[in-house]
Structure formats: structure tokens, C-alpha cells
Amino acid sequence: EVHLLESGGGLVQPGGSLRLSCAASGFTFSSYAMTWVRQAPGKGLEWVSGISSADNSTYYADSVRGRFTISRDNSKNTVYLQMNSLRVEDAAVYYCAKNEGIRPSSRIDCWGQGTLVTVSS
Amino acid sequence: DIQMTQSPSTLSASVGDRVTITCRASQSFSTWLAWYQQKPGNAPRLLIYDASTLETGVPSRFSGSGSGTEFTLTISSLQPDDFATYYCQQYNTYRATFGQGTKVEIK
Numbered sequence: 001e002v003h004l005l006e007s008g009g010g011l012v013q014p015g016g017s018l019r020l021s022c023a024a025s026g027f028t029f030s031s032y033a034m035t036w037v038r039q040a041p042g043k044g045l046e047w048v049s050g051i052s053s054a055d056n057s058t059y060y061a062d063s064v065r066g067r068f069t070i071s072r073d074n075s076k077n078t079v080y081l082q083m084n085s086l087r088v089e090d091a092a093v094y095y096c097a098k099n100e101g102i103r104p105s106s107r108i109d110c111w112g113q114g115t116l117v118t119v120s121s
Numbered sequence: 122d123i124q125m126t127q128s129p130s131t132l133s134a135s136v137g138d139r140v141t142i143t144c145r146a147s148q149s150f151s152t153w154l155a156w157y158q159q160k161p162g163n164a165p166r167l168l169i170y171d172a173s174t175l176e177t178g179v180p181s182r183f184s185g186s187g188s189g190t191e192f193t194l195t196i197s198s199l200q201p202d203d204f205a206t207y208y209c210q211q212y213n214t215y216r217a218t219f220g221q222g223t224k225v226e227i228k
Binding site for chain 2: 005035044045046047050057059060061062095100103104105106107108109110111112113114
């Protein structure tokens with residue numbers, strides 16, 4: 001059974017940094033793209049970033065480009081989201097998600113339960 | 122980026138009703154579209170992919186159709202478990218984008 005477990009969320013001040021982790025199990029991690037999606041309180045889903053399994057190409061939403069970095073460690077079956085220069089508007093539940101294919105331009109077929117990021121002074 | 126617009130934003134319906142949600146894209150693409158269901162406090166769940174393919178384990182009362190710029194999700198007979206928020210997502214481009222969501226409420 002596919003399982004995604006996020007960690008690393010918490011309270012951070014504006015301008016601060018956090019690193020989210022997502023530990024994957026139940027599938028051949030190195031063969032699938034991974035994606036981060038966020039959901040601000042009471043709002044809809046926002047695609048944040050994706051990373052290919054074929055060549056580790058990375059992709060970002062305009063709202064986070066230059067501040068967030070996605071990476072993966074296939075030896076640890078883990079995908080990361082390094083978030084720098086955090087803003088109040090980055091506060092959300094961050095979901096880790098597995099893509100169906102090798103590239104982020106494929107459907108998401110499994111989601112983690114999410115980790116909450118709060119940005120406040 | 123491709124913008125996805127869902128309508129309506131909120132839908133009030135009764136058990137047994139036929140429900141249709143529309144998703145329109147700002148640019149035309151083939152059928153690289155998925156529908157997800159989300160209940161409060163839970164992660165989204167994949168219902169439909171490639172615009173019309175039912176994910177394994179999803180009840181057959183759910184169906185999807187469309188291509189190009191207009192897509193629909195239909196629930197043939199609404200059940201109590203179906204009251205939730207539904208999102209479309211295009212994955213035609215690397216920066217996949219979601220619609221704003223449609224909340225299906227009890228009438």
C-alpha cells in the first residue's frame with residue numbers, strides 16, 4: 001500500500017525558513033515524479049512544486065519560485081521542500097503527492113495527510 | 122499557466138439528485154484532466170483521470186467527460202457520502218493547476 005508521511009511543518013516567523021520532508025513507502029519511489037500541493041485555511045488547492053523522477057527536473061508555481069526548492073533523495077525514499085523567505089500568505093497545509101508517471105505532468109494518484117505550516121510573528 | 126475555472130462554486134442538492142460540475146480551461150488541451158474529492162480535514166482523493174477514466178474503487182455513479190476546454194464531472198445519483206468539495210486539475214503542463222473547487226452541500 002502506498003503511504004506518504006509529511007513532517008517538518010510548524011510555526012515560523014515571516015522571513016524564516018522551514019524544510020518539509022515526505023517519506024514514501026509502498027512503491028518504487030525512484031520511478032515516480034513527486035509533487036507538493038498546499039491549501040490555505042478555508043481555501044482551495046494550489047499546486048506548488050513538482051520534481052521529475054527521470055532527470056530530477058524541478059518546476060515551481062510563480063508564487064514560490066526563487067524562495068522554495070524541491071529535491072528528492074531516492075536512497076531515502078524522501079522528497080523535500082525547502083521553504084525560505086516565508087510570507088504570511090504561505091501559511092497552509094502542505095500535501096505531498098505521488099504522480100502516476102515520471103514527470104509532474106501526470107495525474108496525482110496518492111496524497112499524504114498533510115503538514116501544517118503557520119507563518120506568523 | 123492554464124487557468125481552470127469551475128462552476129458552480131457551491132451546489133445544493135438532495136440525496137438521489139443528478140449533479141453536474143463543470144470545469145473550463147483557459148487554453149485547449151486534450152484529456153489530461155483529473156477530478157478529486159475532498160472532505161473536511163482529509164486529503165483529496167482521486168476520482169477520475171484522463172477526463173473520463175474512473176479510478177479503481179470509485180463508485181460507478183461518478184463519471185467524467187470532455188476535452189479541449191470544457192470538462193464535466195457527473196454524479197448520477199447523489200449519496201450521503203458524496204457531500205464534499207470537488208476539484209478539477211489539468212496536468213497537460215508541468216505546472217499543473219487546480220480549479221477553485223465546487224462544494225456540494227445538502228439541500
